[in-house]
Amino acid sequence: MAGQILNPNLLLAVPLAPLAGAAIAGLLGTKFLGNVVGRKISTAACILGVLVALILSVQTLLAVLDGASFNGTIYNWMTVGSLKMEVGFQIDSLSAMMMCVVTFVSLMVHIYTIGYMKDDEGYNRFFSYISLFTFSMLMLVMANNFLQLFFGWEAVGLVSYLLIGFWYTRPTAIFANMKAFLVNRVGDFGFILGIGLLLAYAGTMNYQEVFAKRDALALLTLPGSDWMLLTVACICLFIGAMGKSAQFPLHVWLPDSMEGPTPISALIHAATMVTAGIFMVARMSPLFELSDMALTFVMVIGTITALFMGFLGIIQNDIKRVVAYSTLSQLGYMTVALGASAYSVAVFHLMTHAFFKALLFLGAGSVIIGMHHDQDIRNMGGLRKYMPITWITSLLGSLALIGTPLFSGFYSKDSIIEAVHASNLGFAPVAYWALVIGVFVTAFYSFRMYFLVFHGKERFGQPQHHDHGHDDKHAHDSDAHHEEEEDAHGHHGLAPGEKPHESPFVVWFPLVALAIPSVLIGYLTIGPMLHGDFFKNVIFVGENHRAMEVLRDEFHGAAAMAIHGLQTMPFWMAFAGVALAYYCYLVNPRVPAWFYARFRAVHTLLDNKYYMDKFNDVVFSGGARMLGNGLWNVGDKGLIDGLVVNGSAKMVGWFSSVVRTAQTGYIYHYAFVMILGVLGTLLYFFPFWHA
Numbered sequence: 001m002a003g004q005i006l007n008p009n010l011l012l013a014v015p016l017a018p019l020a021g022a023a024i025a026g027l028l029g030t031k032f033l034g035n036v037v038g039r040k041i042s043t044a045a046c047i048l049g050v051l052v053a054l055i056l057s058v059q060t061l062l063a064v065l066d067g068a069s070f071n072g073t074i075y076n077w078m079t080v081g082s083l084k085m086e087v088g089f090q091i092d093s094l095s096a097m098m099m100c101v102v103t104f105v106s107l108m109v110h111i112y113t114i115g116y117m118k119d120d121e122g123y124n125r126f127f128s129y130i131s132l133f134t135f136s137m138l139m140l141v142m143a144n145n146f147l148q149l150f151f152g153w154e155a156v157g158l159v160s161y162l163l164i165g166f167w168y169t170r171p172t173a174i175f176a177n178m179k180a181f182l183v184n185r186v187g188d189f190g191f192i193l194g195i196g197l198l199l200a201y202a203g204t205m206n207y208q209e210v211f212a213k214r215d216a217l218a219l220l221t222l223p224g225s226d227w228m229l230l231t232v233a234c235i236c237l238f239i240g241a242m243g244k245s246a247q248f249p250l251h252v253w254l255p256d257s258m259e260g261p262t263p264i265s266a267l268i269h270a271a272t273m274v275t276a277g278i279f280m281v282a283r284m285s286p287l288f289e290l291s292d293m294a295l296t297f298v299m300v301i302g303t304i305t306a307l308f309m310g311f312l313g314i315i316q317n318d319i320k321r322v323v324a325y326s327t328l329s330q331l332g333y334m335t336v337a338l339g340a341s342a343y344s345v346a347v348f349h350l351m352t353h354a355f356f357k358a359l360l361f362l363g364a365g366s367v368i369i370g371m372h373h374d375q376d377i378r379n380m381g382g383l384r385k386y387m388p389i390t391w392i393t394s395l396l397g398s399l400a401l402i403g404t405p406l407f408s409g410f411y412s413k414d415s416i417i418e419a420v421h422a423s424n425l426g427f428a429p430v431a432y433w434a435l436v437i438g439v440f441v442t443a444f445y446s447f448r449m450y451f452l453v454f455h456g457k458e459r460f461g462q463p464q465h466h467d468h469g470h471d472d473k474h475a476h477d478s479d480a481h482h483e484e485e486e487d488a489h490g491h492h493g494l495a496p497g498e499k500p501h502e503s504p505f506v507v508w509f510p511l512v513a514l515a516i517p518s519v520l521i522g523y524l525t526i527g528p529m530l531h532g533d534f535f536k537n538v539i540f541v542g543e544n545h546r547a548m549e550v551l552r553d554e555f556h557g558a559a560a561m562a563i564h565g566l567q568t569m570p571f572w573m574a575f576a577g578v579a580l581a582y583y584c585y586l587v588n589p590r591v592p593a594w595f596y597a598r599f600r601a602v603h604t605l606l607d608n609k610y611y612m613d614k615f616n617d618v619v620f621s622g623g624a625r626m627l628g629n630g631l632w633n634v635g636d637k638g639l640i641d642g643l644v645v646n647g648s649a650k651m652v653g654w655f656s657s658v659v660r661t662a663q664t665g666y667i668y669h670y671a672f673v674m675i676l677g678v679l680g681t682l683l684y685f686f687p688f689w690h691a
Contacts (some may be wrong), residue, residue, distance in 0.1 A: 006063060006070040011089050014053045014060070015138040016098060018131045021049030026128030026267045029303065030235070042124040046131040047110045054103035061096040071144055082203060090144030090207060092538045094347065098141040098279060101351055106134040108510035112362050113263045115507040116369065118669070120261075125164060130267060133159045137272040143280060146195045146205040149280070153191065153244065156273045157184045163264040164257045174254035183253040183368055187243015194236030198287075201229060211286040221482035234294035238301075241277025241349045246330050248304045252612055256606055256647025258320045258386055260366030269327040270358035278334045278350050282343040283538060289341065289542040296425050302430040306438045307330025308610070313445035315606045316377050319364045322449045326401060327357060329442060331479045332471075333416050336431050341545035342419035344535045348410035348526070356409055356518040359511060366454060366507050370500035371460060374493035376434035377449055382458040386500040392455050393511040398450050402443040402574045405562040408522030413439070415530060415551060416609035417570055419511065422550035439570045443577025450583045459493040523558045531555050 027033050029042035037045075039611075053332070075087040109130060117123050134158055140152025157180075165177030201217055202210045210217075219287035220229040241247065246254040258265055268274060281288060281298070288294055306329050330353050331366035366376055370387050384391045400409040417439075420432045487551075494500065502508065528534045531552045541548055555561065565571050583593045596603055608614065662673075 004063070004066075004068040005072075006060060006068050006071065008070065008074060008089070008213045010056055010627070011070060011142070012074060013090060014056045014103075015135050015142065016050040017052040018046070018138070019049070019057075019081065019135040021046035022128045022131035025124045025131065028543055029124035029128070030203055030640065033445060040125055043114060043391075046127040047107070048378050049131055050107045050110055050134055051640075052102060053134065054100070054107050056287065056650055057096070057099035057103045060091060061093075061100050061292060061396055064091065064093055064096045077147075083199075083205070085205065086145055086149050087148055088144040088206075089142045091142065093536075094279075094538045095141050095283065095307060095533050097347070097351065099138060101354050101661055102134065102137050102141065102271045105354055105514075106130065106267060108358060108362070108513055108530060109263045109267045112266075112365070113512040115504045116263055116365055117261060126163075126261065126263075129159055130264060131164050131167070133163065133264075133272055137235065137268070137276070140276055142429075144207055146198070147205075148434065149193065150195060153240070153280075154188065156276060156645070157188070159258070160268055160273050161185075163268070164260040166260050166264070167445075170259070173259040176253075176259040180253035183250050184243045187240045187250050190236045191240020191243075194240065196237075196302070196321060197229065197236065197636060202359065207283070212288060214286055217287075221562055224279040228291060228293070230287055231291040231293045232504070233296055235290050237287075238277075238281060238285060238294065241281055241335075243277075244280075245274050245277030245335065246305075246328055247301050247331065249278070251305060251309060251328055251614060252616065254608070255321055255324045255609075256673055258324055262320065262368060263572070264360045265324070265529075266361035267367070269324065274327065274331055275354065276352050278346055281335075281338045282347050285341075285343045287538040288338075289540055289545065292425065295339045295341060295545075296380060296427055296568070297339075299336055299420075299423075299425060299427050299431050302335025302337075302339055303625070305329070306336060308433040308527055309442040310438050310445070312606055312609060314448070315351045315603060315640060316445075317378055318390045319367060319377050319449060319453065322363070322377070322445060323360050324362055326360075326442060326446060329438060330357070330401075333435060333438070336435060337416040339431070340416075340420045340423040340425065340546050340547050341421075342416065342541045342551070343541070343543050343621055344530055345412065345415045345551070347535075347539075348522075348529050349409075349416055352408035352412045352518075352522050353527075354398070355514050355521060356397045356407075359397035359514040359518050360392060360401065361649045362507075362510055362514065362659055364395060366390040366503040367394075367543065369503050369507065372494050372498075374460070377452045379460050379462070380453045380494065381456045381460070383500055384454040387454075387502045389502055389508040389511060393508075393515045394450065394454070396515045396516055398446045401446050402577065403439060405565040405571065406519075406523060408518055408520065410562065411522035411526045411558065411567060412653070414565055414568070414580060415526070418554070419547040422547040424544070424546065436569055436573055437473065438554050440573040440577040443574040447578045447581040448585055453582055459499050460500065461496050474527050504544065523562075526561070527555075528557050553630060 024037065024045040025042035028036040029038070031574050070089055070091040073084075073086045075089040076084060077087060091230045110127070113126060113130065117126050120126065133156065133459055136152050136155035137330075138152075140156065142151040145153060161177045161181045163177075164180050165173045192428040195441070196216075199205055204210060204212045212231070217230050217233075218228065221227060222229050222232050240248075242250045254269075257268055260268075286296070309328035309332060311320050313329065316322045316325060330349070334346045334353070337349065365381070366387065367390060368382065370383065370390070371380060374380075396407075400407040403410045403413040417432065417435050418433060422430055423431075428530060446499055468626060605611070
């Protein structure tokens with residue numbers, strides 16, 4: 001198998017199979033073409049498409065492990081001079097692994113959707129969207145050039161807009177999807193600038209051709225400055241990743257994406273969209289390695305996101321938003337690993353995180369079904385005995401998230417912390433302590449949610465209950481959400497005396513299927529992925545960045561790492577977080593109330609998300625409104641309407657009023673003017689007085 005070239009037709013079938021399912025469900029299964037096919041055919045087409053993609057992806061990964069590869073053009077779209085704009089695939093260990101993760105998580109989400117969305121009128125439309133999402137992400141990760149990368153990049157952004165605003169009759173959903181779309185446009189502007197810089201100076205969009213010229217590019221500076229060209233290009237590319245992967249300060253769209261149905265929350269947060277930025281930086285490792293300044297920028301942004309977004313998860317009461325803020329924090333961990341030149345560790349955490357984060361989101365959705373679409377964790381408690389499968393799988397996902405030894409999250413998260421500790425960047429010590437503190441924070445808010453939902457006294461079925469997981473200031477939004485949920489799923493919350501129930505098979509089966517890799521995948525793959533040849537000749541690390549060498553020297557097997565992990569600071573920080581959550585929410589619930597009373601200002605700061613939304617509203621939205629009003633008043637009303645349109649009309653009117661005074665109607669007046677005209681012509685053309 002070594003040196004074998006993969007079949008391009010089979011590779012092309014990987015993204016096209018979900019696209020075919022999306023077309024059948026979205027065109028034939030909706031009002032667009034008159035509901036030609038029903039729910040069963042739409043569901044079967046989408047699930048079959050993703051299943052085919054998964055099978056082919058697994059076969060591709062196995063072939064790649066045997067030495068096969070592919071890097072070539074599938075379709076030549078346009079040639080402009082020497083520039084070729086192509087659709088092409090680069091299939092190696094990085095892209096093959098991503099293909100498997102994307103298709104497996106997507107398949108689980110598709111199956112889960114059968115149960116979760118069964119009562120929704122937009123059932124077929126939702127299936128079409130998630131299959132289209134899968135197609136877009138596959139095109140992104142399989143790309144061998146920046147043009148196709150940008151196509152997939154924008155496509156996942158577009159489909160996320162459609163999915164976040166899936167319930168388009170709800171004002172909060174429309175606001176959330178527009179917010180996601182606009183924030184991502186900010187990041188994408190930087191992204192396309194970075195691509196443009198590389199294209200201008202490398203003369204090509206092909207990855208390998210750009211990488212081949214990296215040493216020459218490293219010698220160039222940005223015209224008019226002393227900045228390294230690669231530093232500017234890499235920072236611009238990373239700004240795109242900041243938007244897609246929700247890094248500070250472009251993170252504000254991700255929590256609001258919870259307005260979409262739960263299955264898409266799992267798909268966005270686990271395997272698609274938010275992982276695109278991490279994947280892109282790992283793919284661009286040959287370029288980033290030549291700029292310590294760009295790597296430091298990446299590490300600083302990741303550190304802020306990992307720690308400060310974790311704090312926000314502590315005060316959330318909506319079950320989905322707690323998990324959403326954990327996504328923000330974990331994306332920060334991956335970004336810090338990228339900054340430490342531990343690209344393989346970042347991608348490893350991306351993989352492990354995809355499984356346990358999808359598990360946690362789908363578990364949250366299962367709880368929401370059992371609670372009749374009440375999402376407030378303060379209205380739950382004691383669900384363990386009513387929903388045993390959801391309970392045990394959610395526990396396994398939470399243990400993986402906080403980095404419990406032997407669980408998948410432990411191997412990737414501890415490797416990130418150790419890589420940052422070994423990094424030679426000046427900011428690395430600050431990042432290290434931020435990540436260690438973040439372990440405590442993650443454990444606390446994760447098990448705060450776990451204990452409030454599955455243990456303690458039963459708080460559901462009460463005549464008085466909290467309003468949908470939001471505080472009073474969110475009452476308006478909550479009411480809108482409440483009404484939409486009632487429309488889509490019947491009444492909201494459990495009635496007095498009513499008990500929760502375990503979800504149906506199509507809902508809990510994906511939980512079990514995701515729980516298995518959440519526990520085992522780290523133990524099984526850490527050796528080859530981080531310390532073997534899995535990413536050889538795919539991810540490049542410069543000789544001056546030695547974090548991975550340190551990790552490799554200290555690694556003595558997965559089992560030994562887990563035993564050693566019991567003695568490390570991150571484990572005890574996680575243990576302390578779980579113990580504190582247990583004490584605060586099961587043993588002595590008065591403690592959180594005491595903290596709230598003593599530190600109300602801190603709670604208000606966190607509840608307002610560091611006032612980032614208000615800052616954006618005042619500075620950017622307010623500035624945009626002022627600019628728009630100025631352009632409207634000065635440009636539109638003053639110049640265009642006032643001067644050009646109305647002004648020209650007034651000028652014509654004035655000229656007409658002057659000219660019509662000569663229209664007397666008397667023939668002798670017109671004859672006199674004709675004589676004057678003839679006389680003037682003679683004087684002009686025949687100046688006989690000079691003769």
